[in-house]
Amino acid sequence: MKGLFNNRKFILLWLAQAASGLGSTFSTFALSWLVYKMTGSKVAMGSVWVAFMLPNIIIQMFAGPYLDRWERKKVMIFSEWFRASAFLIPIILYPMGQLETWHLYLVSVATGIAQPLFAPSSMAYVADILPKDKLMKGNSILEGTGQIMMLLGPSLGGLLITAFGVEYVLLFLLISLGLSGLLLMLNPSSKNSTIVKRESWFVQFREGLQFYRVYPVLFWVGIMMMFINTSYGAAQPMFLPYVLDDLGGTAFQYGLFTSAFSFGMFAGSLLTGIQEQPKNRKRVMLRSLFLNGLLFLGLAWTPFYWVALILSFGQGLFAIIFNINNTTLYQQRVPDHLRGRVFSVRILLAQAGIPIGAALGSFIAETFSISILLLVLGCLICLTTIICFLNPMFNNLNDNNVAKWDVSEVEKSL
Missing domain, CATH: 1.20.1250.20 (MFS general substrate transporter like domains)
Incomplete structure (x- = not known):
């Protein structure tokens, strides 16, 4: 375990995934809250979930053969910053009173496109930066951190909304996703000397x-x-x-x-x-x-x-x-x-x-x-x-x- 935390590349990936997990949890929480607060409609709640899941499923099905051909670090950074950019829409428009429901559907679709790219690229990148005898422990740490973010994220998001308002949750998720991308930039590119045709x-x-x-x-x-x-x-x-x-x-x-x-x-x-x-x-x-x-x-x-x-x-x-x-x-x-x-x-x-x-x-x-x-x-x-x-x-x-x-x-x- 000590050897993993002496590995700078692993530390950066670990921190990036922790920030990404928290940002992802906050994004789901904030979208649901905004849609229901603005519409009070249960149909709208279901629709925004459909708007997220359909592109998510499509990307998972069709992106697999291409992920091995693309630079994994860049795919992860794209996933984080694309989602962060999408959430600039509610961050800017909500305080101005200009946010509409269709904006949230657009954000949901963008999140559904980008989010499923991160996990498979991250799993492949771990194998690039760790020796085989460290993979089990490395994956265990990353998986455990993801579970902790899933445990803490909803409660923390609810606490922020109750105490300060949804604007702070949006700002927090923007910082989390942006920071995740910055941390990944500090890591080297994966060494794909041979491209496997899938x-x-x-x-x-x-x-x-x-x-x-x-x-x-x-x-x-x-x-x-x-x-x-x-x-x-x-x-x-x-x-x-x-x-x-x-x-x-x-x-x-x-x-x-x-x-x-x-x-x-x-x-x-x-x-x-x-x-x-x-x-x-x-x-x-x-x-x-x-x-x-x-x-x-x-x-x-x-x-x-x-x-x-x-x-x-x-x-x-x-x-x-x-x-x-x-x-x-x-x-x-x-x-x-x-x-x-x-x-x-x-x-x-x-x-x-x-x-x-x-x-x-x-x-x-x-x-x-x-x-x-x-x-x-x-x-x-x-x-x-x-x-x-x-x-x-x-x-x-x-x-x-x-x-x-x-x-x-x-x-x-x-």
């Missing part, structure tokens, strides 16, 4: 689909995740009006509510890390999802903020338990040479439901109420997991064997 996303996706044909349980897990993420996509934009209106909370309490979910994820990752691999993965995965659905029902019924805080913690806990087991399932079953292709399909299946959920969820909340929305989402998650539990195909979740699949078979079938 397959296009279309090729990876097509070959990934062929694998799902012979190992269909993974495909149906992906479909299940699409339904689950539709629920989360519907709920996420509504949590701000839920805390403010339904529970009578403040901006700081909304920040605590969001931090409770992140803290639950942190606790769940620690719990999963110290336990042995489950012998019955099907039971662990589906039970975690079912309990998450019950917690949605709890959020729909409780009028007490402190109860909602506990339920949010529980949702984060069970969500990460499922995610870790789901990721491990894919890593163990999919052959090395097909892993990237299969994960391309998995990402699309998992994320496709998020913008759909955001659009539908905001409509239901606006037409009926947030409590009705949370009730519907909880029932949807519980019903989905019950159907999957009763389906014999999901018994294959307990199979630990790597699928036998020759890449030549894939090529012949295309």
Whole structure:
């Protein structure tokens, strides 16, 4: 550990990622707050989430083959400063009283374009500046710092809004993203003497689909995740009006509510890390999802903020338990040479439901109420997991064997 903190390049990257993580958390918080304060519309809340997620998904799908060809440090700096530049719009216009809702949609789209470029470039850059025997510890420090920013960011953002106003959150995120880019400028460029030619996303996706044909349980897990993420996509934009209106909370309490979910994820990752691999993965995965659905029902019924805080913690806990087991399932079953292709399909299946959920969820909340929305989402998650539990195909979740699949078979079938 001491050797890492004697590495100037790693220290600069670590500080840059910490500033970036805090700025990203603040950007989500500030956008949500501004949209709801200006419009009071739940449909507008869902729409700004869709405006962020659609370009985010598109960039994740298509940018992969190009990131290895571009200078990683420059990509990261572009991501930070492009987002910072976008937030100059509300920083300048809000105090003048000239800020309009469409400005915030524009900022949301810009953030959705730039944000997904940072993480993969950063992960690749770490491998450029650290020796192989230091990568595990280096990644652990960076990941842990990111989790801390997710824990602190919402609460700190809520505290700043409550005490000083949203202008200070906007200024803080501008400084954070700008500082992140400046720190990265002090680091050397990555040494890409050879450019690896990567397959296009279309090729990876097509070959990934062929694998799902012979190992269909993974495909149906992906479909299940699409339904689950539709629920989360519907709920996420509504949590701000839920805390403010339904529970009578403040901006700081909304920040605590969001931090409770992140803290639950942190606790769940620690719990999963110290336990042995489950012998019955099907039971662990589906039970975690079912309990998450019950917690949605709890959020729909409780009028007490402190109860909602506990339920949010529980949702984060069970969500990460499922995610870790789901990721491990894919890593163990999919052959090395097909892993990237299969994960391309998995990402699309998992994320496709998020913008759909955001659009539908905001409509239901606006037409009926947030409590009705949370009730519907909880029932949807519980019903989905019950159907999957009763389906014999999901018994294959307990199979630990790597699928036998020759890449030549894939090529012949295309």
